[in-house]
Amino acid sequence: MASRQVVMRAKYKNSVRDPGIQGVLIMMEDKISFTPDDPTSSVRVNIEVKSIKSLKFSKEGSQRALLNLILDPDIKEGGCIFEFEKFSDRDVCRDFVSRVLAKLQALQSSVKDSKTVSERPVDEQLSTAEMRHRMKLLQENIELQKLHKQFVISGVLTEAEFWATRKELLAVHASKTPKQRVGFKSAMIADVRPLTDGRSNLVTFNLTPEIIHQIFAEKPAVHKAYLSFVPRKMSEMDFWKKYCRAEYLHKTKNAVAAAAEAADDEELAVFLKHDEILASEARRKLRRVDPTLDMEADQGDDYMHLPDHGIFRDGSKETIDTEYDEYKRTLAQNLNRHAAVVLEGRALDVELGDTQTVAEALFRYKQSELATETSDENSTQERLERLSRMTEIEDLQDSHNLPFAPLCIKDPREYFDSQQANAVKALGDTEIGTKPVNCVLSTQQAYGSLKIIISEIKENGFSYPIVKPDVALKVLNGLTQHLSSTKHHLGKSPQDTVLDRLPQRTREELLHHWACIQELLKHFWSSYPITTKSLHTKVSRVKDALSEIYPKLQGIKESAQSDFRHQVSLLVQPMLQALDAAFAHYDAEMQKRPGKSAERPNGYA
């Protein structure tokens, strides 16, 4: 692979006679820079590759190994001359620059052309992103690039016409979503464990803005409490202290203690009790579940019956006291709530940090979400309809048969006739297969003779030998010959195609021509019927391009070696036929045209 960068010692000169400054020349794909050895020197050269117009170089064997980059006169008159110590060094640089230039020009020409083209029709205002995407497609697909170069750049097709047939390629790109958003961490905040230092009874909780956001999202009650308490009733610090206290109580699994504390402090109770908002939300969601879904069906799931889903818990601490039930939270509840929030994703675009703004933004978001939900009130109606539809008893319903018109084919023989002639012709048999069999016989005679034959066989047995050896040999030879001849014509195995046996060049030419013809014919036929002037010019342009391919195909056919000539002509034949069909149609249309335009003098063509 060619290197992406070339570093070479060279002298930079303003003119050929200039003694020059010794330095290092670094060539990259997009720019060329020269740094002199002497750091005090003011000479710094930075050349963008796209400003290079052309390059000159001294002949090998001349006095000095020079490379002259002729730049865009707007940037710098004359050029930048570099002198190398050896010709081989110069050649490396020269080759690199010319390669980079060629690449750039290929890109530019397609862009430039498409730009000039896109200026012509008014509706073709392409965004740069679109442009870039098209260029990317061309770069990725060499076949497409070839076609594009051949037809669009030579002016046979316009850029718009070329891409109009490839909308699906462009559409794929458009559907790509640009950015991925970061959601909540899937780790549970329950893992933010209180830190104890082991000496004192001090318990430390560590809350970051990220965690606070997550708490708000997972526990609407905390969120609501924050909005109503802070800062009117208590400071943010106090609020979180209370929250942590509640969390700590939960952690210790001491429902009795929690109940006692909640009774003393009503704010603390908010954190300790079950989240009412969550519960109502869950109920609302439950109402929206498909009524035909049997949610009790999977209650027998064994997994559910295990306490805390198999995670070890000290059973002695679990009191089965309904009185304190509301102060208990199970792991399953936490887990489910967390999972729901993670799946919902982060909807806020607010910078995390200030708790108040986050809380408010979340509140606004919830409000708007609620609004949209309540707006589809008719969903209840829909739900009821669905329910009645699902519970209806099939036997009592009308048949749901859609009205249809039976297909009535008057005469199926027509289908046979439309295919039969060609099918039989292909076998080199002119006899038509439907020639009625000997009808001289009456039904009785015919059946009679058949029955006589059968009873004769039964009486006399078969004549042995069943098949005479010489006939069998003849058959075997015939079959073998037939097989070897078809093998010769059609290739050894069905997998390898005729194309594989052609010389590489012929093969590529054929494939390329076929691609060209297909592209052009697609445009040709899609232009009919000609209703506008532009279609008319397009057809004549395409037709001219097609007629240019015609002699080329003939050329391939004639230049093929005698071994392959037959196969090549077989391959070329359908192409020529397709072209002929197009030409015939074109000519027929042209002959019709003058009369028509005379009939419609107002230039309707």
Next chain:
Amino acid sequence: MASVPSKLYSDDVSLLVVLIDTNPFFWGGVNTTNASSSLSFSTFIAHVLSFINSILLLNQLSQVVVIATGVNSCNYIYDSSSQTVTENSENGIIPARSSQILRKLEEFVSADEQLSKDLSQARVFSLLSGSLSLALCYIQRVFRTGSLHPQPRILCLQGSPDGPEQYVAVMNAIFSAQRSMVPIDSCVIGSQHSAFLQQASYITAGVYLKPQHLDGLFQYLSTVFATDLLSRSVLELPKPAGVDFRASCFCHKKTIDMGYICSVCLSIFCKHHKKCSTCGSVFGEAHPEVTSTSDKKRKTPMA
């Protein structure tokens, strides 16, 4: 003999369904014209019975079903899986299996004749669609017995010409065979090629062959058509030069590259019609300019 419960079907065990053309008009015509290249029914039956025997000898698990294609009916003649070889041959001249087939064949021909009494004389085409359907039904039943079954294929021995009015039924049978991956081999013993069978073999990847030396039919059958599906991947079998799928229009029977197609019944026309002549669908006017009468008038003198 009931089928062995623990049958071990390997890849090369075949279920061969042979369709025999018993069109009396075809065989009668062959007898009277007595052309050198034609085949008499007795020779034909002798060769086919020998072929069936050889198939059963190739692998003891192989199964052969024979279906007779008559003019008025079709029926199963023989099934090697439900065969009872207790009785000996009737006169010792013909082996038991052959005599059983012959007896059934005779019964079938008589039954077919009974049906023809009240039918018009003009129908002389064999019911290929019927026998193909019987064969496919049999094969479907075998498919449904479980995952282990012999590899099925159909061999059509057709002499009489194609019946154009069976087109839809035959094509349906062919496509159904294609769907269930059942190759249809065809051996044309009549004087003309068969467009039906040519298509059938092409579509289902079977072998189409029209033997040149009909007196060596057995050799053709055993060389080409005895090949089981597994061996076909390694053996060279006669290949068709290709089928010309270009259609000709229903109205003038000329081969066309572009035309109008009825969206309901797929009939092909070389020019726009107001109504489909095959199914009666009424077409909307898509391009009033193209179909305007003034255009057509001007086109005719040119052509």
